[in-house]
Amino acid sequence: MTRLTVNGQAHDIDVDSDTPLLWALRDTLGLMGTKFGCGIAQCGACTVHVDGQPVRACALPVGAVGDKHITTIEGLGSDDALHPVQRAWVELDVPQCGYCQSGMIMAVAALLQDNPSPTDADINAAITNICRCGSYQRIRAAIHAAASQRVSGIKTP
């Protein structure tokens, strides 16, 4: 049995210790918001927070998580109380196919936690997730909007 603390809740799960956190979240705990994109920590679709730090869950074995706290997109905000990054994503119509956006939002939420008003260069360095739909222009605008708390009434780029 492995104990995982996810979104504030402890779970004892029976998985092989080399199982990447991604698959424990998705297949064992049924938390489908965290996505599989590449399996080699290249695309960031599986980004979650481990003790507040952005981590690509496809390359982190559950055996290495220990007692650290995991936050997934399901725990970031709720439908009724979206996280400011999620609100900015809605305001600026960021998603297209949407598949990468859970990971993108988690990466951005971690960035803003660490650096509340990032410059474009900070954003370029920190946000290396792949969006194959190419929503990057709106992502950048939404990050600035979330950072400045101008989430309501902002103009689309």
Next chain:
Amino acid sequence: MSRAPRMNRRAFLASAAAAGGALALGFDIPLGPRTIRASESASEITVWIVIEPDDTVIIRVAKSEMGQGSFTALPMLVAEELECDWNKVKAEFASPHENRKRNRAWGNMSTGASRSITASQNDLRRAGATARELLIAAAAAAWNVPAKECIAANSVITHGPSGRTTTFGSVAAEAADMAPPAQIRLKDPKDWKLIGTRQRRLDVPDKVTGKPIYAIDVHLPGMLYAAIVQCPVFRGTLRSVDEAELAGMKGIRRVVKLPDAVAVVADSWWRAKKAAEALSVTWDFAGHAGVSSDTIREQLHAGLSAGDARVGRNDGDVDRALGQAVKRIEADYEVPFLGHATMEPQNCTAHVTPDRVEIWAPTQDGETALAIAADAAGVSADKVVVNKMMLGCGFGRRGIFQDFVRQAVLIAKEVSEPVKLVWTREEDTRHGFYRPVASARMTAGLDADGIPIAWKIRTSGQSIIAAVSPRVMQFGVDRNFLQGLLEDMPYHVPNYRVDFAMRNTHVPVGVWRSVNHSQNAFFKESFVDEMAYAAGADPYLFRRTLLAQKPKELAVLDAAAARAEWGSSLPPGVFRGIALHDSQSSICAQVVEASVDEDGEVRVHRVISAIDAGHVVNPLSVEMQTESAIVFGLTATLYGEITIKHGQVEQSNFHDYPMLRLADMPRVETVIVPSEGFWGGAGETPVPPLAPALCNAIFAATGKRIRSLPLKNHDLRSA
């Protein structure tokens, strides 16, 4: 549509719910985007519209949503005529099995070629208008007044003379039982209130909160998982599998042999994947292991001077005119295979029981998914239920072939539980249906004024049509291969000939966002630039000269040039390139501003993209699709190539098949050129001009003419 056979609305709603399969068993599963289930008291008014007593309007979408915005734009077309409150609209997918049962009441569900709006706008607007008239008739009957004295707006029906009002939800049940009007008049476009306005996407809330809306998210009680290893050499077959390595591995349920692959079914996907990769497999490479990108390049190059080319268009006498030209230029171009790299890897969940086959698939064509599932299971089509899910990208990968559906059903046949098949990224990269390789030999003759009097284009490459539907070949020529170079060639050159030497390989090919336009626009627009420089002319003004008879193209080109302030000064080191291309019934011109540094690194700073797509339903969608198409085109231009060695794809994942990332995103400005009178596509049209516009900017910057892609293979350091 109003022509469809009418059926009792409650009977339909009941059957639709039953079709949910697992629903009937009480499982909580996602039914596409946010589970909308019409209540018993909801009323179906035409097959497209369901209205709840609380005025909620559910509009059905027959096309797939893969990011292009059809889940929002298609309901807008209905709502415009329905006169409902847009804030009360929800969308849901029409189901492929219901479509089959109801004689294709929702039409063709295939989603591609940027045709979702153009192909369905008439039916959708008519459905909205029909439902509006039925609702008005129901209200008028209740009030015992003439229907023509009543109007509908914002989900409210008002009787003019008395001022009485009621809502759509209050009269929907009665409206659903009335006969549809014999005649329907659609609004004049000038009276549109919703079409042409920027509207938020209806699918965004689910997509920012991680809802399980994709096929890969399906989670059923007791389900099993499958991983697959496919023959690395295309068209090879499975010879034998040694399962000895699986001894002692936990959770393995079955090894399934397919004609060209082997799958492992296990109680978790991770265990299935580890086991599949541990298998020792012997393949029969069917004689293709000697094929490489070099042999394919030679094959195509030979096609450039071969005698078997078929003519696509032939105006005047190109050889004679070339003989009379004052100046003659010639250049060869080539482009590689490209993969789709959908962010959601190929996957499908299937549950095969003796009397029923149910699948959950990321499909661009739910009807084809249904046919493939029935064929693979060996059952009649009426036994198959297809759940269409949101797609994590499509780009043409998931429409025609749907190999993942066939595999999932074949695997699920071997067990009683539902099975979710998920490909690794490596399998996905190495087992695509690739954008074909293509080459072109361009020859032009200019007169003393630098005006082209002759243009000869020989193309050589792999035909998609030959693989998909050879019957579509016209007199032996795949005209699709020549997209953009036939009657849709916008430039007027009096003596013009284009032909095609078909050179097929063992590599599977398929449609890819903008398909053959992507190759041909690069060839055509780069060479037009070469002509302009040979003529000593400005590339923008040179194009204008050749477009004298094409006012719409001229307007789009001018719009892009004007926004870019063509000819004005730029920061040091930044240069402009321009290109124009017609595709998917629309016109797009782009100006790219780019620089090349001392190390040969290309940087794209700004892209201005002007489009005339005729009637625009949601300008926000057009802007988003433009940004998306430019990233798609730029990724291909900078990095994109699938190469072959020993008959296999060399690339495997995003480290060796890279994608553009945020740091390299240029500023994109979309200019929607006002137009009317036609309906064009928008999702693909801005892809083709990007590569030539960028390469033309690189020529302006460096004097180096790029005649093959991708750019990463070129040394652009200053000499």
